[in-house]
Amino acid sequence: MFEIDAAGIYYRDLNARIREALAKGEKEVTVRNVNGQYYIGDGLSGNATIVLEGVPGNDLAAFMDGPTIRIKSNAQDNIGNTMNAGKVIIEGNAGDVLGYGMRGGKLHILGDVGYRIGIHMKGNKKQSPTIIVGGTAGDFFGEYLAGGLLILLGLKPDGPIVGDYLGTGMHGGTIFVRGEVDKKNCGAEVGILDPDEDDMKVLKNALTEYCADLGLDIKEVMSKKFKKLVPVSSRPYGNLYAY
Secondary structure, eight states: OEEEEOTTOOHHHHHHHHHHHHHTTOSEEEEEEEESOSOTTTTOBSSOEEEEEEEOOSSTTTTOEEEEEEESSOOOSOTTTTOOEEEEEESSOOOSSTTTTOOSOEEEESSOOOSSTTTTOOOOSSOOOEEEESSOBOSSTTTTOEEEEEEEOOSSOSSOSBOSSBTTTOOEEEEEEESOOOGGGBOTTEEEEOOOHHHHHHHHHHHHHHHHHHTOOHHHHTTSOEEEEEESOSOTTGGGSOO
């Protein structure tokens, strides 16, 4: 295991050190005393693991294509922007706009998240992104969702599990919420269903890996009923365009 002390290091210098270690063949890099440095893991490929001790700054794992990043604390905004593959595991809370335009890979967050999680997230036949949140989420969860999987667990909610405008503009993908969902909190284009047998297999498969990553009991996580949210229109705002 290769270690880097990030205390007082400018973000460009820190990222250069991480890239240099991986280029030399290191498969696990631990970065200690992280304190707000931006852009960690951006554009990295391969199968290395980066462990961050401290709170990294914005835009972590943008365009990432393969590595695993484990954050031993909280994280900030814009994680996984247009991420293509790999995984980010967050052992605390995270901020806003996670997974913007995300194409593949996984974000596993133990705690709460902010606003606009999964906005414009996409998927195709070859790959599909997944974001799983263990706590609660703010407004616009799954906004303009075009593909992939969002799972919101609300394991220890202190109030509502999710904010308003849930799935607004959603035209693809699937959202699962552990617990009840009030239609008045959803976008007009969102349909609320009970998961079927195939849906429960999808949930169990995704949550088994999530629980293993974060030391949770899969039986306890799946002991409560889920709701499935899907789009009822593939072009919810088609009438706004000129032809």
